[in-house]
Amino acid sequence: MSTTTPTAPAEPERPAPAPAKRTKVRLGDRIFSGASRGAGISLLAIMAAIAIFLVVKATDALSKNQGSFLTDQGWDPNAAKPAFGVVTLVFGTVVSAGLAMLIAVPVAVGVALFITHYAPRRIAQTLGYVIDLLAAVPSVVYGLWGAVFLAPKMLGLHDWLSTYLGWIPLFDKEQAGVTARTLFTVGVVLAIMILPIIAAVSREIFLQVPRAHEEAALALGATRWEMIRVAVLPYGKPGIISASMLGLGRAVGETIAVAMILSPSFLVSVHILDPGNNTIAANIANQFGESGDVGRGALIASGLVLFVMTLLVNGAARVVINRRKQFSGANS
Numbered sequence: 239m240s241t242t243t244p245t246a247p248a249e250p251e252r253p254a255p256a257p258a259k260r261t262k263v264r265l266g267d268r269i270f271s272g273a274s275r276g277a278g279i280s281l282l283a284i285m286a287a288i289a290i291f292l293v294v295k296a297t298d299a300l301s302k303n304q305g306s307f308l309t310d311q312g313w314d315p316n317a318a319k320p321a322f323g324v325v326t327l328v329f330g331t332v333v334s335a336g337l338a339m340l341i342a343v344p345v346a347v348g349v350a351l352f353i354t355h356y357a358p359r360r361i362a363q364t365l366g367y368v369i370d371l372l373a374a375v376p377s378v379v380y381g382l383w384g385a386v387f388l389a390p391k392m393l394g395l396h397d398w399l400s401t402y403l404g405w406i407p408l409f410d411k412e413q414a415g416v417t418a419r420t421l422f423t424v425g426v427v428l429a430i431m432i433l434p435i436i437a438a439v440s441r442e443i444f445l446q447v448p449r450a451h452e453e454a455a456l457a458l459g460a461t462r463w464e465m466i467r468v469a470v471l472p473y474g475k476p477g478i479i480s481a482s483m484l485g486l487g488r489a490v491g492e493t494i495a496v497a498m499i500l501s502p503s504f505l506v507s508v509h510i511l512d513p514g515n516n517t518i519a520a521n522i523a524n525q526f527g528e529s530g531d532v533g534r535g536a537l538i539a540s541g542l543v544l545f546v547m548t549l550l551v552n553g554a555a556r557v558v559i560n561r562r563k564q565f566s567g568a569n570s
Contacts, residue, residue, distance in 0.1 A: 292542040299535025307539065313504045313521070315536035316529060322536045324543050326504045330421060330515035331544070334496065335489040337425025337510070338432055343482050345429075346436035353437075354444040355466060366441065373434035381498030384427040385419065389499065392418035392426070396511045411511040419501040421510040424517075427495055432485030439484065443477030444470055476559045483555040487548060493519040518544045 300307055302320050310323025349369060353362045396418050400411035447470050455465040471478075497520040501513040522537045529537060 289542075289545065292538055292545060296535055296539035296542050299532050300539055302532055303536070311504055311506055313525075313536075315533040320532050320536070324518070324540050326506050327516055327518040327521055327540055328543060328547070329506050330500075331490055331517040331519070331547075333510060333515070334421050334424045334428060334517055335486060337422065338428035338489040339482065339486055341426065341429035342433045342436055342485060343478075346433045346481070346485075347440055347478060349433075349437045350440035350444055351466060351470070353441055355462065355470070366438075369434050369437050371434075372430070373438070377431070377492060377494045378498070380427055380431055381495035384423060384495060384499040388427065389418045389423050392423050396420070396422065400511055407508050408510050410509055412509055417501060417513055419499055420513055421500070421515050424496050424500050425510070427499060428489045428492060431492065431495065432488050435488065436478075436481045436485045439481035440474065440478055443474040443481070447473045479555055479559055483552060486551060490544065490548060490551075491519050493523045496520040497523045 299315065299320070303315075303322060304319045305312065305321035305323055307323055309325055310321060311326050313322045313326070314320065315322045349365070353366055353369075357365060396411065399409045399422075403409040404411065451469040451473065452465055455469045456462075460468065496517050500516065500520060502516040502520065502524065503514040504516060505514060507514045518540050522541060526534065526537055
């Protein structure tokens with residue numbers, strides 16, 4: 239008896255896939271895409287042109303420098319034997335900007351939180367307008383206010399800090415002078431100048447926090463501050479960092495206000511309550527008009543150092559922001 243194995247039914251032939259339809263790119267989209275790409279390329283080209291200009295103009299002065307550009311504390315590029323260094327200027331720039339950031343960032347974040355989560359709507363709008371108006375005040379006005387009004391008022395604070403915190407080298411006042419035109423006063427003025435930028439950007443970031451995140455925290459029994467700590471601040475941390483970097487950029491490059499307030503010198507001093515020190519931007523503003531060819535080249539070389547410092551700070555901020563992206567909600 240023969241057995242036959244059943245044959246599987248033949249699979250029906252699948253129809254060939256239809257050719258993909260080409261999406262027609264609109265003229266407006268192509269124009270916008272080209273304009274965006276061109277803007278990005280132009281920005282890179284402008285930055286490269288600035289860097290090349292600074293390097294070319296600074297090379298001649300650096301070749302004639304009789305001292306060490308990175309370690310000498312003096313600045314005499316117009317002498318028969320030019321000798322100048324940038325260490326004092328870098329120190330003053332970093333310290334003044336750091337003081338400004340330490341004062342401005344907590345206050346600005348607190349103001350932004352108050353406007354977005356605590357203040358009534360009418361008060362929040364008025365306070366927001368006032369904070370935004372501070373950003374429109376010219377630098378020369380801040381400089382005049384700091385030199386004429388604030389500096390004399392800061393003498394008492396200088397003495398108090400020296401008396402009770404003098405065991406800290408920063409607040410150890412060695413010169414018993416009658417002026418408060420110091421790095422500390424400059425840091426306070428710079429903090430007031432950068433506060434509107436940080437507060438405005440932080441406020442917009444806090445307003446973008448998903449409402450569901452805040453309501454979920456409140457529904458679980460969190461207080462308002464606990465809700466801000468677990469839902470608002472983690473979400474807005476990359477934005478706070480970005481806002482701080484914008485403020486730091488202005489603090490590092492501020493010229494007129496610092497030049498009007500600070501009593502400059504070319505000796506590195508960690509005592510911020512004593513007159514002295516200098517910044518790169520203020521030194522360029524004070525000496526550019528009186529400098530010869532070598533002097534201008536030396537100032538441009540210091541500007542190149544400031545340019546590199548800004549790039550490094552922004553690059554470091556970008557790395558931190560990329561590491562904190564998981565809290566921003568961008569990937570959810």
